[in-house]
Amino acid sequence: MREIMYREALREAIDEEMQRNSDVFIIGEGIAERGGSYKVTEGLLAKYGARRVRDTPIAEAGMIGVGVGAAIAGARPIVEILYVDFAMLGMDMIVNQAAKFRLMTGGDGRVPFVMRTQGGAGGGVAAQHSQSLEALFYHIPGLKVVMPSAPADAKGLLKYALRQDDPVMFLEHKHLYMTKGPVPEGEHIVEFGKADIKRPGRDVTIIAWSNMVPRALEAAAALAEEGIEAEVVDPRTLVPLDTETILASVARTNRVVIVQEAVRRGGVASDIASIIQEEAFYELDAPIEIVAGLNIPIPFNLELEKASVPQKDDVIRAARRALHIQPTAIAAK
Amino acid sequence: MDEAVKRNAPSREFLEKIFRTAYRIRVFETEGIKLYRQGLIRGYFHPYLGQEGIATGVCAALREGDYIASTHRGHGHCIAWGADVKRMVAELLQKETGYCRGYGGSMHIADIGKGNLGANGIVGAGTPLGVGAALAAQIRGSDAVTVTFTTDGASNNGTFLESLNLAAIWNLNFILVIENNQYAVSTPIEEATRDADLYKRGLSIGVESHQVDGNDPLAVYHLTREAVETCRAGKGPVLIEAKTFRHMGHHVNDPGKYMPEERLAYYKARDPIDRARAALVEMSGVDKADIDAIEAEIAAEFAEAVDFAKESREVTAAEFRQFVAAY
Ligand SMILES: Cc1ncc(C[n+]2csc(CCOP(=O)(O)OP(=O)(O)O)c2C)c(N)n1
Ligand SMILES: [Mg+2]
Numbered sequence: 001m002r003e004i005m006y007r008e009a010l011r012e013a014i015d016e017e018m019q020r021n022s023d024v025f026i027i028g029e030g031i032a033e034r035g036g037s038y039k040v041t042e043g044l045l046a047k048y049g050a051r052r053v054r055d056t057p058i059a060e061a062g063m064i065g066v067g068v069g070a071a072i073a074g075a076r077p078i079v080e081i082l083y084v085d086f087a088m089l090g091m092d093m094i095v096n097q098a099a100k101f102r103l104m105t106g107g108d109g110r111v112p113f114v115m116r117t118q119g120g121a122g123g124g125v126a127a128q129h130s131q132s133l134e135a136l137f138y139h140i141p142g143l144k145v146v147m148p149s150a151p152a153d154a155k156g157l158l159k160y161a162l163r164q165d166d167p168v169m170f171l172e173h174k175h176l177y178m179t180k181g182p183v184p185e186g187e188h189i190v191e192f193g194k195a196d197i198k199r200p201g202r203d204v205t206i207i208a209w210s211n212m213v214p215r216a217l218e219a220a221a222a223l224a225e226e227g228i229e230a231e232v233v234d235p236r237t238l239v240p241l242d243t244e245t246i247l248a249s250v251a252r253t254n255r256v257v258i259v260q261e262a263v264r265r266g267g268v269a270s271d272i273a274s275i276i277q278e279e280a281f282y283e284l285d286a287p288i289e290i291v292a293g294l295n296i297p298i299p300f301n302l303e304l305e306k307a308s309v310p311q312k313d314d315v316i317r318a319a320r321r322a323l324h325i326q327p328t329a330i331a332a333k
Numbered sequence: 334m335d336e337a338v339k340r341n342a343p344s345r346e347f348l349e350k351i352f353r354t355a356y357r358i359r360v361f362e363t364e365g366i367k368l369y370r371q372g373l374i375r376g377y378f379h380p381y382l383g384q385e386g387i388a389t390g391v392c393a394a395l396r397e398g399d400y401i402a403s404t405h406r407g408h409g410h411c412i413a414w415g416a417d418v419k420r421m422v423a424e425l426l427q428k429e430t431g432y433c434r435g436y437g438g439s440m441h442i443a444d445i446g447k448g449n450l451g452a453n454g455i456v457g458a459g460t461p462l463g464v465g466a467a468l469a470a471q472i473r474g475s476d477a478v479t480v481t482f483t484t485d486g487a488s489n490n491g492t493f494l495e496s497l498n499l500a501a502i503w504n505l506n507f508i509l510v511i512e513n514n515q516y517a518v519s520t521p522i523e524e525a526t527r528d529a530d531l532y533k534r535g536l537s538i539g540v541e542s543h544q545v546d547g548n549d550p551l552a553v554y555h556l557t558r559e560a561v562e563t564c565r566a567g568k569g570p571v572l573i574e575a576k577t578f579r580h581m582g583h584h585v586n587d588p589g590k591y592m593p594e595e596r597l598a599y600y601k602a603r604d605p606i607d608r609a610r611a612a613l614v615e616m617s618g619v620d621k622a623d624i625d626a627i628e629a630e631i632a633a634e635f636a637e638a639v640d641f642a643k644e645s646r647e648v649t650a651a652e653f654r655q656f657v658a659a660y
Contacts, residue, residue, distance in 0.1 A: 025472050051472060057502070062461050062495025069465020072450055073400060073479075075472055077465075092492075096455050097462065104441035105451065106434030107656060141660045 001182035009151035009183045010040045010116075010172070013158035014078065016186070018048050021076060024162055025052040027063055028080030028116075037082055038118065038177045064090030064115060068098045068167070071113035076162055084119035084133045084171060091136075098167035099142030110165035114158075118172040120211050120261055121298045121309045130298035130305075132210075132262035137169040138238050138271070144168045144192055145238040149213035151181040153236050156190030164192070173211040193240035197249070201229035204319050205249040207272060208259040209235055212310060216259055219315035230257075230319055238268050246272070247280050254285040255322040261309050264292035289318040343551070345617035351389055351550050352609040353627060358385040358409040359606050360635050361418060365408070365425065368639065369585050374425045376438050377454075381409035383548075383580035386605030387512050388413035390553025391480055391573075394561050400448040400466040400479040402459035404512070405440050407452030410482050414449050416442075422638040428645035435648055448477075456517075457490030459483055460509060464496040467505035467570075478506040478564045480557075486517030488531050494538070500570040501540050507570035508560045509535070512547060515576070518583045519591045535572030547575030548603045551612055577605075 004012070018024045025048075026041060032055045035042030045053040056063045060081060067079035081087045087094065094115070101109045121130040137145045144166050148154040154172070161168040198213055199220050208216035213234045220230040233249050235242055250256055256276060258269040273288040291310045298308055362380045369378050381388070384406070392401070392413035403410040411421060416432070424431025424442055432442050443451025450466055453459045463481030470477040487493060488511055500507040511531050515522045522529045535542030541563060545556045553575055560571035578600035582589030613619050 023469075023473070054503070057495075057498065059495035059499065061492050062464075062499055065458070065461025065492055066465040066468055066496055066499055069402070069450065069462035070469040070472070071465070072445065072462060073466035073469040075469035077469075092455055092458065093461060097453075097458055101451075103656075104433060104437040105443045105445060106432065106436045108433075109443060109445045109451070 001184065003180045004151055004183050005177065006151045006154050006172070006179050006181070007038050007040045007177040009155035010158055011042065011044070012183070013155045013162070014041065014044065015047070017159055017162040018044070018052065021162070023074070024076045024078070025054070026078040026080060027054045027056050027067065029056055029058060029082055031055060031080050036080060038174075040177070041080070060086050060089035061093060065093040065097065067115070068093050068111060068113050071098070071111045071167070072101060072109060076112050076114070078114045078116055078162070081115060081117040083129050084117045085128050085131050087115065087117055087133070094137070094143070094167070094169070095140050099140045102142060102166070111167045112165045113167040114161045114170055115168070116170045116172065118174045120173040120175060121305055122175050124300060124302060124305065126300040127297040132260070132293065134169075134171055134238055135262055135267050138268050142167065143239060145171065146192065146236070147171045147210040147238060148236060149176065149210050149234050151179065152183045152188065153190055153196065155183050156188045157192070157236060160189050160191055171210065175211050179214070190236065192237045193242050195233055195235045195242035195245035197231060197245070198234050199230070199232040201231035201253070203229045203253055204231070204255040204257060204322050205253045206230050206232045206257045206259060206315065206319065207235065207246060208232060209238065210261065212259040212261050215310065215312055216315055218312045219319065222312065222316055223319055228319060228323060241272070243275055243279065246276065250276055250280050251283050254283055256284070257289040257291060257315065257318045257322055259291045259310055259315055260293070262293055263295045264290065265295045267292055286322045286324060289322050291315055291318045343616060345613070345619065348613040348617050349619070349627070351393060351554070352613045353631065354393070354413050355385045355389040355550055355606050355609040356628060357418070357631050358388065358412045360631050361408055361412055361421070364635050364639075366585055368425070375427070377405070378439055378585045379406040379583065380579070380581060380585065381406050383600060383605070384512055384514060384577045385409055386550040386608065387510065387547045387553055387575045387577060388482065389605070389609065390550040391482070391510055391557045393554050394557035395478065395480065398448065398475070398477045400450055400463070400470070400477060402450040402463035402466065402479065402481040403452045404459060404482055404484055404487070405452060405454055405456065406484075407442060408439070411442050411444070411449060411452070414444070415447065416444055416449065418634060419638040419641045422635075423642040423645050426642040426645075427647060428642055429648045430641070430645040456484065457487035457492050460487065461492050461496035463509070464500045464505060464507055467500060467507040468503065471503065471505055476506060476565050478508060478561050478569070480508045480510055482510050482512060484517070485511060485513040485515060485522045485531060486525070488534060489525055493534070497535065497540060497570065497572070498538050501538055504567060505569055506564035508557065508564065509570065509572045511572070511574045513574050513576050514579050516579065516583070516592065518587070530574070532572055532574035540570055540572050541568070542572040542574070544574045544576065547577035548600060548605045548608065550605055550609050
């Protein structure tokens with residue numbers, strides 16, 4: 001299969017869906033002529049024209065709200081927000097309007113709204129451009145939360161997002177745009193709520209999403225050299241969460257490591273851990289390990305930035321702990 | 334163009350429609366407050382009493398396929414837009430037959446199918462939502478117009494500028510109607526802004542903007558009608574500030590002691606229902622017996638709606654759990 005970049009896969013999804021459905025349109029800062037800060041929307045203006053591909057002023061609350069309103073009226077807007085940090089300006093529209101609309105209208109009102117944005121640390125862009133804020137959206141009933149780690153998933157999930165009727169927080173990662181992977185051409189749909197086993201293994205389950213998936217895979221490769229076979233499970237969507245696949249993996253390995261880039265406190269990892277202990281307590285041979293970011297805004301300094309979010313070695317150490325392997329025993333091996 | 338509705342010679346049919354709408358809102362609010370006081374309605378109830386002329390005049394200038402977005406004081410907009418009073422009362426009584434199956438209540442009544450994007454419990458939120466509906470219409474190549482009813486309080490919210498500006502740069506078919514009732518709960522507009530002529534805010538970003546007596550339903554109608562034409566000619570958006578005043582406190586349980594008596598008397602002397610009734614009588618020779626008949630009919634319609642709501646059932650917790658499963 002041909003390999004393309006994550007950002008190209010996203011573009012392909014938008015392009016195909018705009019082609020397929022004239023209700024799909026996209027607005028955002030610098031997304032038209034300039035093609036967006038991450039080049040996801042390059043070429044779309046030329047192809048679909050200024051009516052469906054529009055630059056906006058710097059007005060996040062307004063543009064998110066306008067997107068939500070357009071969705072309520074039956075269109076299928078994509079609103080691109082440069083950084084998830086900036087989505088905070090539009091939280092009323094996301095939390096009080098988009099998420100609640102369906103219930104408030106007794107189930108009649110639907111909000112096929114997609115907010116695409118990106119988060120994550122690692123660019124030296126400091127505290128206001130580096131957060132991982134999925135837990136905020138995860139906490140709000142009514143929102144779907146999507147966090148693709150691979151180009152094929154990015155394409156398939158975005159296409160699915162543009163065909164369903166609930167508000168979607170489509171959270172990309174700034175480090176993934178240039179990563180490459182095999183992506184099917186044409187119709188390729190990934191439904192929400194279907195986890196993907198990125199690497200099978202019998203000894204320990206590593207649950208990770210977004211940019212933590214490549215990190216977990218690196219850790220799994222290193223663990224394999226020690227004879228430990230880690231299974232890497234990527235939920236792909238946090239809401240809905242594919243607990244079935246997660247629990248089946250836990251039943252095979254009996255040991256769990258959950259890796260999230262976001263801060264530890266109040267995170268999605270804690271919630272997944274609580275689900276596992278509730279549903280599969282007697283399958284567990286060790287306490288669930290959580291590897292997460294420090295409870296701190298992301299600092300600018302490169303070494304401190306690295307220290308603030310999980311690294312490969314943190315995942316490896318957690319897997320060993322889950323397998324009751326003493327650090328000394330490894331050193332002796 | 335609706336030939337029957339000529340600016341200076343409104344037909345009896347039209348004037349009667351205006352009166353009926355305004356009066357229907359008046360009855361809904363007056364009787365609704367009684368139901369509230371009997372304990373049949375819970376939560377917040379923000380009466381539209383005194384402001385009926387605005388929703389009545391604005392909605393009369395719209396047509397099927399257009400959209401409205403409303404406020405926390407939204408019963409009047411909903412009625413003027415043609416909602417079924419039965420289903421509105423049922424919603425306030427939290428019944429399954431209500432517009433929102435009893436999940437929404439007073440502050441969230443909506444009728445998406447008919448283009449009413451809903452009341453809103455967040456002051457100011459209807460403005461971006463309305464601009465969004467106008468954007469959706471433009472993207473679809475439709476000439477539908479969207480009206481957002483907003484408030485003096487909301488004009489100090491950031492999204493007021495953000496979304497009206499978006500409507501302006503995109504020439505959307507959008508009409509923002511500020512119902513300037515001069516108070517946000519107990520805070521007078523003069524304390525909330527240096528310039529209480531709120532229509533000027535539109536001018537500052539290049540939006541055609543007007544001020545109108547919100548207690549004069551026909552004046553509101555004529556101005557909105559022009560605004561609609563401006564929009565359909567591709568020259569929107571338009572801002573309309575309609576000056577008005579509440580007849581009572583902010584919500585049912587607010588005595589509104591802070592409202593200056595002289596000002597209240599001034600506006601009560603310019604009651605929109607009286608003006609709609611007078612217009613009907615003076616311009617089309619309808620007599621008192623006809624008026625009495627109309628009023629009795631509307632009162633009976635409300636009484637019927639109450640019976641309907643009382644007889645309706647509520648959604649059960651078990652049914653609700655099925656709904657929750659989709660979350
Ligand atoms: C964002 C937000 N802030 C505060 C409130 C509480 N609140 C409800 S109505 C209201 C006053 C609104 O005044 P105005 O906007 O002028 O509308 P009016 O009640 O006069 O129709 C306030 C402060 C709210 N619902 N939403
Ligand atoms: Mg007010």
